[in-house]
Amino acid sequence: xxxxxxxxxxxxxxxxxxxxxxxxxxxxxxxxxxxxxxxxxxxxxxxxxxxxxxxxxxxxxxxxxxxxxxxxxxxxxxxxxxxxxxxxxxxxxxxxxxxxxxxxxxxxxxxxxxxxxxxxxxxxxxxxxxxxxxxxxxxxxxxxxxxxxxxxxxxxxxxxxxxxxxxxxxxxxxxxxxxxxxxxxxxxxxxxxxxxxxxxxxxxxxxxxxxxxxxxxxxxxxxxxxxxxxxxxxxxxxxxxxxxxxxxxxxxxxxxxxxxxxxxxxxxxxxxxxxxxxxxxxxxxxxxxxxxxxxxxxxxxxxxxxxxxxxxxxxxxxxxxxxxxxxxxxxxxxxxxxxxxxxxxxxxxxxxxxxxxxxxxxxxxxxxxxxxxxxxxxxxxxxxxxxxxxxxxxxxxxxxxxxxxxxxxxxxxxxxxxxxxxxxxxxxxxxxxxxxxxxxxxxxxxxxxxxxxxxxxxxxxxxxxxxxxxxxxxxxxxxxxxxxxxxxxxxxxxxxxxxxxxxxxxxxxxxxxxxxxxxxxxxxxxxxxxxxxxxxxxxxxxxxxxxxxxxxxxxxxxxxxxxxxxxxxxxxxxxxxxxxxxxxxxxxxxxxxxxxxxxxxxxxxxxxxxxxxxxxxxxxxxxxxxxxxxxxxxxxxxxxxxxxxxxxxxxxxxxxxxxxxxxxxxxxxxxxxxxxxxxxxxxxxxxxxxxxxxxxxxx
Amino acid sequence: xxxxxxxxxxxxxxxxxxxxxxxxxxxxxxxxxxxxxxxxxxxxxxxxxxxxxxxxxxxxxxxxxxxxxxxxxxxxxxxxxxxxxxxxxxxxxxxxxxxxxxxxxxxxxxxxxxxxxxxxxxxxxxxxxxxxxxxxxxxxxxxxxxxxxxxxxxxxxxxxxxxxxxxxxxxxxxxxxxxxxxxxxxxxxxxxxxxxxxxxxxxxxxxxxx
Numbered sequence: 001x002x003x004x005x006x007x008x009x010x011x012x013x014x015x016x017x018x019x020x021x022x023x024x025x026x027x028x029x030x031x032x033x034x035x036x037x038x039x040x041x042x043x044x045x046x047x048x049x050x051x052x053x054x055x056x057x058x059x060x061x062x063x064x065x066x067x068x069x070x071x072x073x074x075x076x077x078x079x080x081x082x083x084x085x086x087x088x089x090x091x092x093x094x095x096x097x098x099x100x101x102x103x104x105x106x107x108x109x110x111x112x113x114x115x116x117x118x119x120x121x122x123x124x125x126x127x128x129x130x131x132x133x134x135x136x137x138x139x140x141x142x143x144x145x146x147x148x149x150x151x152x153x154x155x156x157x158x159x160x161x162x163x164x165x166x167x168x169x170x171x172x173x174x175x176x177x178x179x180x181x182x183x184x185x186x187x188x189x190x191x192x193x194x195x196x197x198x199x200x201x202x203x204x205x206x207x208x209x210x211x212x213x214x215x216x217x218x219x220x221x222x223x224x225x226x227x228x229x230x231x232x233x234x235x236x237x238x239x240x241x242x243x244x245x246x247x248x249x250x251x252x253x254x255x256x257x258x259x260x261x262x263x264x265x266x267x268x269x270x271x272x273x274x275x276x277x278x279x280x281x282x283x284x285x286x287x288x289x290x291x292x293x294x295x296x297x298x299x300x301x302x303x304x305x306x307x308x309x310x311x312x313x314x315x316x317x318x319x320x321x322x323x324x325x326x327x328x329x330x331x332x333x334x335x336x337x338x339x340x341x342x343x344x345x346x347x348x349x350x351x352x353x354x355x356x357x358x359x360x361x362x363x364x365x366x367x368x369x370x371x372x373x374x375x376x377x378x379x380x381x382x383x384x385x386x387x388x389x390x391x392x393x394x395x396x397x398x399x400x401x402x403x404x405x406x407x408x409x410x411x412x413x414x415x416x417x418x419x420x421x422x423x424x425x426x427x428x429x430x431x432x433x434x435x436x437x438x439x440x441x442x443x444x445x446x447x448x449x450x451x452x453x454x455x456x457x458x459x460x461x462x463x464x465x466x467x468x469x470x471x472x473x474x475x476x477x478x479x480x481x482x483x484x485x486x487x488x489x490x491x492x493x494x495x496x497x498x499x500x501x502x503x504x505x506x507x508x509x510x511x512x513x514x515x516x517x518x519x520x521x522x523x524x525x526x527x528x529x530x531x532x533x534x535x536x537x538x539x540x541x542x543x544x545x546x547x548x549x550x551x552x553x554x555x556x557x558x559x560x561x562x563x564x565x566x567x568x569x570x571x572x573x574x575x576x577x578x579x580x581x582x583x584x585x586x587x588x589x590x591x592x593x594x595x596x597x598x599x600x601x602x603x604x605x606x607x608x609x610x611x612x613x614x615x616x617x618x619x620x621x622x623x624x625x626x627x628x629x630x631x632x633x634x635x636x637x638x639x640x641x642x643x644x645x646x647x648x649x650x651x652x653x654x655x656x657x658x659x660x661x662x663x664x665x666x667x668x669x670x671x672x673x674x675x676x677x678x679x680x681x682x683x684x685x686x687x688x689x690x691x692x693x694x695x696x697x698x699x
Numbered sequence: 700x701x702x703x704x705x706x707x708x709x710x711x712x713x714x715x716x717x718x719x720x721x722x723x724x725x726x727x728x729x730x731x732x733x734x735x736x737x738x739x740x741x742x743x744x745x746x747x748x749x750x751x752x753x754x755x756x757x758x759x760x761x762x763x764x765x766x767x768x769x770x771x772x773x774x775x776x777x778x779x780x781x782x783x784x785x786x787x788x789x790x791x792x793x794x795x796x797x798x799x800x801x802x803x804x805x806x807x808x809x810x811x812x813x814x815x816x817x818x819x820x821x822x823x824x825x826x827x828x829x830x831x832x833x834x835x836x837x838x839x840x841x842x843x844x845x846x847x848x849x850x851x852x853x854x855x856x857x858x859x860x861x862x863x864x865x866x867x868x869x870x871x872x873x874x875x876x877x878x879x880x881x882x883x884x885x886x887x888x889x890x891x892x893x894x895x896x897x898x899x900x901x902x903x904x905x906x907x908x909x
Contacts, residue, residue, distance in 0.1 A: 284772075
């Protein structure tokens with residue numbers, strides 16, 4: 001622990017917590033550890049670590065996310081060659097881990113952690129541990145712990161917990177069955193064993209690892225002929241500056257192992273400050289006055305002024321659809337087609353208004369719209385811009401002098417030719433499905449056309465059609481064995497029986513029934529598998545953490561060819577939703593209601609949404625469908641990622657990469673996927689996100 | 700790793716025909732940095748023979764001329780051919796847009812005064828940066844200014860007698876060095892070497908006539 005120097009003013013006084021059990025190495029399980037054994041270390045808060053490890057007949061791919069400073073969770077997909085069918089079949093296994101820090105490392109005491117490996121899968125890797133790690137002389141990290149389950153196999157002894165409660169003495173056998181349940185009746189039960197090891201840091205790049213493993217690989221030995229008689233594993237790890245690591249191992253005296261890992265910090269995009277072209281500088285006010293359209297004798301209502309403003313905004317990717325000028329105040333309505341941070345769109349609009357409108361116009365009202373649906377208004381002033389454009393704390397001081405409010409009242413002055421309006425994109429697409437029970441990656445690549453026709457504010461026709469060229473989605477030979485109505489589990493039939501797909505084709509009306517209220521009505525082919533009607537109401541106060549919504553749908557299952565026909569199955573489905581923003585980037589969402597198969601229950605989604613829009617989350621749905629009826633996995637759950645494309649390129653764009661990883665897609669807890677759900681539709685332009693990203697106002 | 704991800708993202712999401720060609724430009728400038736089409740604003744300024752600033756980034760080796768977009772309340776905005784900008788106050792860098800470093804604004808009033816007075820001693824400077832999580836962080840730096848004597852440097856082929864001033868700055872976790880060459884004839888800043896933040900490092904600047 002070292003206290004860094006403080007500057008004279010005390011600003012930027014930083015505590016550098018060196019050597020406090022920050023993970024330098026990831027194990028073959030993709031979590032902070034040595035070779036196979038865990039350590040009590042943590043990753044830096046919010047980091048996302050991806051690891052791929054291979055050794056004899058085994059491959060493990062893991063994503064670990066440091067969800068909280070003291071908790072990390074992992075999702076793992078493993079391949080075990082010859083595990084099934086007496087050595088002829090291979091096993092694709094999915095497992096989840098969770099690890100809690102109980103104590104931080106101090107000068108004299110170790111870090112202590114407790115963890116559960118594979119706590120809810122089919123149990124191949126299930127094991128629990130308590131572990132201690134302590135740093136010595138900055139270069140040595142010593143780890144020792146006790147394991148249960150798989151980690152309690154070598155030289156095991158009677159479970160110490162059984163002296164407290166005799167139930168801990170025996171571990172019930174793995175059911176290896178449908179999985180997906182928390183195997184609470186196994187945790188910390190049965191014999192225990194000790195493990196330990198050491199990491200020696202040679203320099204900033206290279207570390208050496210040695211461990212005594214308490215895992216005997218008994219199942220692999222029996223089924224795959226693995227040899228783990230020798231208890232010691234050795235390894236070395238080499239770190240590259242960009243966050244990549246390569247590890248090499250000699251394991252159990254019988255196999256070599258190789259591992260690649262990459263640790264990513266969602267708060268560090270490709271380019272911190274962005275590569276967007278500079279906004280136009282604020283011109284001196286006397287130059288603005290000299291513009292031909294502002295010369296004395298010209299009327300502020302002159303259409304030339306409006307058209308100049310409109311053209312200048314268009315150059316910045318901002319479509320002006322409403323305009324009004326009244327005395328010293330001008331109002332514009334803007335469709336932001338470019339900036340993933342709405343504050344940046346507002347800032348550029350304000351600059352252009354100041355550079356274009358006559359100097360006597362001093363107040364600027366800027367309303368953000370999405371396809372004609374007004375979302376938020378920002379009121380700012382010419383003086384504030386001039387004074388603060390180059391101020392050290394300009395963004396926040398400008399915010400203090402601006403007003404952000406709900407945009408439920410529409411200003412007069414809709415520009416006549418602003419509607420109808422079309423947007424479209426035609427190009428390649430790729431669709432990925434990860435880690436299903438039979439194949440680690442399935443993909444579909446083809447051409448897609450997506451278009452919106454906005455007839456008048458809030459009224460839009462919207463469609464997506466795709467033509468797959470190459471697809472492995474339809475390779476699956478699995479036939480749904482679901483006892484529930486096949487509301488999702490026939491997904492392979494859709495892939496197999498379609499050529500040109502009409503993914504959705506809808507008519508929408510979005511409007512504002514009142515302050516802080518949003519409403520939507522949608523009819524048509526709502527999603528790939530269902531068509532029907534959908535209505536939604538959302539109450540979303542701009543400056544509060546809570547939002548509430550309700551949605552009701554009538555859905556009828558579409559034909560497998562994904563064209564215009566329907567099947568017999570239909571259902572009324574709907575949910576009441578609650579959305580809540582917690583401190584520190586956490587966002588909770590609960591949707592309770594009736595699902596597609598007619599089951600009733602609720603979906604819980606927790607996301608960590610970084611201020612720059614990078615999102616990592618997990619969800620689980622519990623309904624009145626029993627785990628037997630549900631089948632493999634027991635209930636619907638998964639993890640999801642959302643990465644703004646701008647995060648990767650450094651240039652503002654609206655598209656985001658979204659990927660959900662769901663162990664199995666089945667019929668229980670299945671929700672209709674309607675486009676333009678209101679909360680996500682308006683969230684980026686509501687006050688919360690707008691203020692959060694206000695630092696980009698002058699960018 | 701990241702490059703593969705970028706390429707994949709671009710190909711699947713952006714390599715498409717849309718109503719505007721903005722997204723196409725994004726793809727092109729991401730995959731071929733430095734080959735972005737010249738910004739029309741800049742072309743107009745070049746045609747109007749606006750004053751120029753010669754700059755070079757030491758770390759990336761990128762170099763080129765920037766052209767003056769304008770000046771308001773003592774801050775000059777210079778544009779690069781591809782539309783990035785550098786903001787200066789009497790020759791001292793106070794901000795940048797589009798180069799990626801995120802320097803939003805600065806308070807350099809103390810070093811400015813000391814440098815132009817040719818005075819040695821302690822000063823404070825402040826920079827605010829937009830970080831990768833879209834938050835602005837403000838840093839203060841304690842700087843030491845020294846007069847390093849005279850030096851003759853070539854400016855447009857002519858030797859010019861200059862006074863060399865050096866500014867050494869540090870904060871809790873950053874350290875940098877700025878160097879300035881002032882003309883002895885008229886006291887103007889003719890050349891400098893300044894720090895633009897951790898991401899961009901050091902840049903050299905020289906004003907040239909348009």
